[in-house]
Amino acid sequence: MKLIVLGMLHERDMHPYEISLVMKDRNMTHYTKLQIGSLYYAIDQMAKDGEIEVVEVIRSKNRPDKTVYRITDQGRAMFQQLLLGKFKEIEPIYHPMYGALSFAKYGDAEELAAILEQRIYEMRHQVNFYYTLYEDHRGTVPLGGLHLMIGLYEHAKTELNWLQRLHADVKNNRLGELGSLDLGEEE
Structure with a gap:
């Protein structure tokens, strides 16, 4: 989840709900587990770790506040580490059958x-x-x-x-x- 969030924030600043919409729009549910709760948890952790930071909070009368995040230099470094790690990773194939x-x-x-x-x-x-x-x-x-x-x-x-x-x-x-x-x- 962290790799995906950091990758999305390379594209542009976004709030978590927007990230989930882009993931759904790109059919990422076919190759990654998308759980909205884990998305928000991952974003909270990345903000605490300094990998992303708040750009603005959009307030609305009828809706919850939307916190927009951007990737930091530390986040870019973490993204590269995660990206390269995924390319190196060799996973055995486990099929339910x-x-x-x-x-x-x-x-x-x-x-x-x-x-x-x-x-x-x-x-x-x-x-x-x-x-x-x-x-x-x-x-x-x-x-x-x-x-x-x-x-x-x-x-x-x-x-x-x-x-x-x-x-x-x-x-x-x-x-x-x-x-x-x-x-x-x-x-």
Whole structure:
């Protein structure tokens, strides 16, 4: 959350609610957890740590006050540290189904197939959504944002292909068999 807030404040001074609106507008909920409470907590902590500072407080009769923040030099340094750290970070992939796959041969094949059919259906929609998201933003967002969108699209396509192969083996009751899978071309 800290990286995102500092990154947003690189663009312009904002109040927390505006930051949450920009996050939603950019569909950041598809690749980061957005909890408005944690956003406000993160902003409070960054202000205490001197990474951001208050620019102004907008007062309104009918609404709560809006505190507008800007990034400080210390915040810029923290942003660089966080950004570079994320590029260096290598996370293993944990999929909710991985733990179950070792034992799937003991499961009810018809029920597993039905669940996989639903997941495939949903994943097709996700692939289409990410493709449309990319197409709608070509030429209007920096290349870093487009790489993000293409990454989401390509990950979703890979997941869809994997689910389709798995579904075929479940339908053919092959999960308990020894053998190999066609991985396609390797780079």
